[in-house]
Amino acid sequence: MSDLTDLYQSVILDHNKRPRNRGRLPAATRVATGDNPTCGDNCTVYLRLDGDRIAAISFEGQGCAISQASASLMTTQLKGKTAAEAAAAFADFKDIVTTGRQPEEFSETAAFAGVHAFPARIKCATLGWHAALEALKQPDQPSPS
């Protein structure tokens, strides 16, 4: 299982075990949940925008190591971005996980290139990203807390 251990090593040892920005964001003004009905995984993304940029972002949910680590990494990459920049970042990420190519600039995203060898898991890697982009499409809501 060498391809697989290569894929999981960096992913699991870091983001899955010590997820970044995990938990509810009290000051969130936008919330969206992504579900994977075939496996029961879910990911809720909380956002707060400052002007047109993401000022704060967090996620919570249940799922496999790939989905949780990917959501964790996603929060670190989207902070400070506009909706258009976030959409471009997702397009880049999606291309990496489906084709296996390396990212143009070195980043932790490289770990996810290995997902392309496991097509059934691509939807796991994109679950959190879909939720984030969905949240970005919404109008601002009053902070829930």
Place this chain on the structure above:
Amino acid sequence: MSADFSRARADFPALHQTVNGRPLVYLDNAATTHKPRAVIDALVHYYEHDNSNVHRGLHALSMRSTDSFEAARARAAQFLNAADPAEIIFTRGTTEGINLVAQSWGPAHLKAGDIILATEMEHHSNLVPWQRLAARTGATLRLVPVAGDDAEHGLDLDALDRLLTPQVKLFAFTHISNTLGTINPAAELCARARKVGALTVVDAAQSAGHEPLDVRALGCDFLAFSGHKMAGPTGIGVLYGRRALLDALDPWQTGGGMVASVTYEGAQWKPSPERFEAGTPNIADAVALHTAMDYLDTLGRPALAVHDHALALEARAALAGIPGVRVLGPRAGQPRAGLVSFALKDAHAHDVVTFADQDGIALRGGHHCNQPLMKKLGLPSTVRASFYLYNTADDIAVLTASLRRIVKFFGGG
């Protein structure tokens, strides 16, 4: 000592392959079983020799097709010890059989205030049709609880006493839980339902291919199973219904083959089973299902049950020795059908399934079409290993070795 079916393993062509460089260890039999050569040959033979429509043509091929199709029906009646082949309706599978009952029987027999009873361990296919029927008719759906933190006590039979009131018109339950491996006391459940005048629907998807079934001994009113979970083809299943009930039901689909006479103004229905088989049926798969039933009975269903149950008990014991494993359903040593569902503390089910696949092992990871039960047990998903006649103790050894590596990799143990 369980029966030895190791020679039967050679009958299943698809088992003899490597996956990711390892010999296939197929442990996803609760989802679908593999098919023996005889069943595959029956399909090919039908299409190469007899292919024709049934019940309509007067030519040789149509008569042969009709004879084969009706012989399959008679065989299914015998397989279930039904009184009459007219009590056997061919469906696409268990799901369609249950939906047929919900749609044909339901609206004409339920009103506001009536109760449909099911259980907390039902597959979505024996839950959602009843939810929908309740919504359509104003009836209420109630569920028999599952007892124990790991569902180890099965159905709460004390609660069943309280729930089975005269308002209950129908009690639908699974014979064997696809998620837990629990074997429900089907005959007792039917007898209790009968006392309050409720009809019973038994989901036999997980039992039909694994142990003897006798609808008259069970005392059920309806029973549904799928061919593909018992060495037969996909796309064919059986709904058994008591003759007196079936002849009083309206059809659920209408069209050719199910009508006695038609005018431009209306139509009259044929009796069961044709009444419930509108359109050209799945002839080839019914014929191959006949072969699958013969195959299982040649091996002997009582021996199959002993074999599958023994493997599940062995697997349960082996898994309990792996750190961080939580096994659902019956406790160690308690009777259990041929499957084991479990969760690992440090690894998600989908990660486990992907890793095991690299070792050539086919497992199922997920909610097993039982989301509400998973939620109740506080689990997003589990891993399930399910056994059939061709599985061996060696398969369990491969599985446990793989799981030990996975647990170690994910930092447990």
